[in-house]
Amino acid sequence: MVINFWYQLTADLSWRIAIGCTTFAVVLGARIDKSGGQVKTQVAIIGGGPSGLLLSQLLHTRGIDSVVLERKTKDYVLGRIRAGVLEQGLVGLMEQAGCADRMHAEGFVHDGTLISYQDQTFRIDFGGHTGTPVMVYGQTEVTRDLYQVREAANGKIEYNVEDVIIHNADGDRPFVTYTVAGDARRVDCDFVAGCDGFHGVSRKTIPQDVRREYEKVYPFGWLGILSETPPVNHELIYANSPRGFALCSMRNEKLSRYYIQCSLDDHPENWTDDAFWAELRRRIPKDHADKLVTGPSIEKSIAPLRSFVTEPMRWGRLFLCGDAAHIVPPTGAKGLNTAASDVHYLYTALRDFYENASDAGIDAYSQKALARVWKAERFSWWFSSLMHRYPDQSDFDLKIQIAELEFLKSNTAAQKAMAENYVGLPYER
Numbered sequence: 078m079v080i081n082f083w084y085q086l087t088a089d090l091s092w093r094i095a096i097g098c099t100t101f102a103v104v105l106g107a108r109i110d111k112s113g114g115q116v117k118t119q120v121a122i123i124g125g126g127p128s129g130l131l132l133s134q135l136l137h138t139r140g141i142d143s144v145v146l147e148r149k150t151k152d153y154v155l156g157r158i159r160a161g162v163l164e165q166g167l168v169g170l171m172e173q174a175g176c177a178d179r180m181h182a183e184g185f186v187h188d189g190t191l192i193s194y195q196d197q198t199f200r201i202d203f204g205g206h207t208g209t210p211v212m213v214y215g216q217t218e219v220t221r222d223l224y225q226v227r228e229a230a231n232g233k234i235e236y237n238v239e240d241v242i243i244h245n246a247d248g249d250r251p252f253v254t255y256t257v258a259g260d261a262r263r264v265d266c267d268f269v270a271g272c273d274g275f276h277g278v279s280r281k282t283i284p285q286d287v288r289r290e291y292e293k294v295y296p297f298g299w300l301g302i303l304s305e306t307p308p309v310n311h312e313l314i315y316a317n318s319p320r321g322f323a324l325c326s327m328r329n330e331k332l333s334r335y336y337i338q339c340s341l342d343d344h345p346e347n348w349t350d351d352a353f354w355a356e357l358r359r360r361i362p363k364d365h366a367d368k369l370v371t372g373p374s375i376e377k378s379i380a381p382l383r384s385f386v387t388e389p390m391r392w393g394r395l396f397l398c399g400d401a402a403h404i405v406p407p408t409g410a411k412g413l414n415t416a417a418s419d420v421h422y423l424y425t426a427l428r429d430f431y432e433n434a435s436d437a438g439i440d441a442y443s444q445k446a447l448a449r450v451w452k453a454e455r456f457s458w459w460f461s462s463l464m465h466r467y468p469d470q471s472d473f474d475l476k477i478q479i480a481e482l483e484f485l486k487s488n489t490a491a492q493k494a495m496a497e498n499y500v501g502l503p504y505e506r
């Protein structure tokens with residue numbers, strides 16, 4: 078904690094000298110001058126989604142202060158319907174962050190999933206192959222729990238921020254400028270965590286001649302609905318049907334989440350609820366289709382599918398986390414979970430910097446995070462290739478896809494490999 082002490086002392090000294098012209102409220106180590114215009118903290122976090130909030134809370138547990146800058150309102154962030162399946166790694170991080178009680182009370186522990194094709198259905202036994210389950214608990218609830226624990230700790234979160242610019246990321250004194258309702262603000266910090274998602278500013282702060290980007294855009298999207306109906310099955314069902322992919326998931330006993338593969342030029346308003354239910358029935362196993370409980374959709378949206386990675390995930394004192402650095406097709410439920418492993422690596426690196434005066438973690442961050450990112454990219458691409466019907470698929474391609482499903486259905490080693498990837502590969506030490 079030596080570094081932390083000297084940081085606090087110098088920060089106090091420099092601020093005491095300035096105290097004549099400013100008043101400041103100490104908010105978790107972050108200090109704001111009377112205009113609210115300038116803040117000094119240890120880690121400036123761009124983005125108040127799951128990555129940014131989880132990192133902020135984990136840092137807080139070690140007395141490392143941070144400021145989270147979020148472009149939207151809290152309600153807007155909570156209104157996004159996204160991931161539903163948590164790996165044990167993320168479950169552990171939520172426990173470490175001190176906000177796992179509701180997840181354990183309301184989440185569903187799943188030991189397997191069903192896969193269907195050509196009127197056949199088989200189960201991948203996560204527990205049998207790996208001894209590890211997954212937790213079904215919506216990203217919205219994860220984010221809600223993180224907001225709650227940050228607010229309880231007086232965490233500094235600025236909403237509705239605009240014009241965010243990261244300065245001196247490759248120098249020793251980075252800072253972030255931004256505005257709130259036209260009011261200019263500045264955060265001076267030791268490090269910047271870019272947790273601002275695919276459309277954020279952090280990735281683009283890394284010069285183009287430093288960045289290398291890899292991308293694959295899939296020729297289809299997912300039309301998803303949320304309905305206040307009981308799930309059709311107690312475990313998820315991934316379906317490969319001649320009409321396209323479908324997924325049956327859930328949020329709780331009374332809230333179901335369903336997806337069907339759709340074309341990229343489709344729109345949610347093209348689909349009445351009845352049309353969606355009829356199409357879903359055509360794509361899932363008949364015994365489940367017959368017992369499907371339908372109802373009005375309370376959310377209906379289309380998500381495009383892409384695989385994307387940017388390298389490196391660090392530039393000077395700027396570190397990219399989560400969707401700011403990588404995107405996966407949601408088939409393997411790896412988006413949120415890979416963001417979580419980034420946060421784990423960055424949190425432990427910053428903890429070691431402040432507590433042990435060690436640069437080893439921050440110097441190894443990008444390489445260590447990318448090693449796991451690419452394995453998640455591979456699994457998500459593989460599972461998407463296995464389960465979706467591609468517009469340009471030849472008869473040969475289709476035969477290979479079915480043979481792959483036959484092999485997965487009949488081979489223990491193949492099922493073990495799938496289970497190990499789905500429940501989440503270990504976080505490298």
Ligand code: FAS
Nearest residue numbers: 124126127128148160273274277380399400407410412413
């Ligand atoms: P996020 O995008 O969640 O959060 C980034 C935050 O930064 C946002 O709140 C944004 O408002 C803010 N921000 C952006 N620019 C900013 C700026 N300039 N200044 C300040 N703040 C800024 N994953 C799954 O595992 N399963 C799924 O089913 C699934 N479905 C998805 C559906 C959709 C439509 C999308 C887009 C993603 C889906 N994902 C899914 C992936 C998703 O869950 C992400 O992996 C997860 O949100 C990553 O979290 P963050 O890295 O925090 O990024």
Ligand code: PHB
Nearest residue numbers: 160161326407408409410
């Ligand atoms: C979801 O419940 O939203 C969900 C579950 C598993 C996936 C994708 C999405 O692979």
